[in-house]
Amino acid sequence: MSADAIVYRDGPTAVPMTYQVPAGSEIAPVCLTAVFDGTSASGSFVPTLEVVDPSGHVVARVPADTTIAAGGSAECTFAPFLRAQTGAAIIQTTAPPPSGQTIVPLALVLGIRTVQPSPANFGASVGHFGYRVIVPRSGILHDLAVYIATPAGSVEVAILNTTATTRTILYKSGLVPATASHAWQVIGDPAMQVTVGDQLDIVYAATSSSNTIMWIGGLVNTATDAPSAQLPAGYVPAPNGATNLVCWVDTTSPVPYGATTTVAESLLVAQQNVPLVIGRIGDS
């Protein structure tokens, strides 16, 4: 949604400064910025945006996360997705984006290649490859897709929960012929309700090692660097005992999952490569 107009006021104006939406108009604020000057402030303060309905009720109050000492000043920007910065950390908001669509982010991004890792068992019918995501917004998850460079055989995608040590298979596409060539292919549509903060394992399997997909490679040495998938305790919260595995391989469960409904954690072995499976989350 692009902005149509900008409302200005140079000021300075004593707080509270109010802008009343003109009668007969209807607007949607996209972004607001103002400079709060506390040179003559009677005490420390928090810059705050309030939205008040026509009868005087406050319907939204949005404080900045930082308190300004008396005598200080701040330029404060109010916009969707923004939260205060803390040190050098990057803070990801959990607020839903206005577009209604977003890509499920990966838990870990190290690099992208479109060839098979070595040893070339990735994508072969030796097992399912999974990785952990944290759901960025609530909504309906749709269209799990992989980028296929050279199609061969069939592909399965699936979603496992992580709320118990033994994962429940929440969704499985079954085998779908790989047809895309140097293009994204939607393998399945879970049409599944997800909640912001949920942790899910996104899973990929293929029946042919010739089916090359975009994947995210970890460290080079497959044997010795597989533990890179196992994060330190508490690094990625894993509710109810599920292991902090960023990416894993399960060579025991059948491909496709078929009638299988659960996956024991003991079957998941840390490994350092992540199949790139994306999805989108919409309002419906």
Added chain:
Amino acid sequence: MPQPLKAGLPPNLDLTGNFVVRMTALDPTTGAVVSGVTVSAFTMMVVNLGGGTIPDQPGFTVTPLLQYTGGVT
């Protein structure tokens, strides 16, 4: 140079006539308005959902943004 701060904004905030957008400074302990604080350089980008022209309000100036209408020149 004022300290740059960021804060979230509720998305899809559709405001009809007579709603008020208020910039204020609150005491972090009591929630009361802190006197002596001023606001300047207020800028609010908006989507005009009502169509037509958004009238100026006292003290505020509304500047429409140019919209891309397609075509190549």
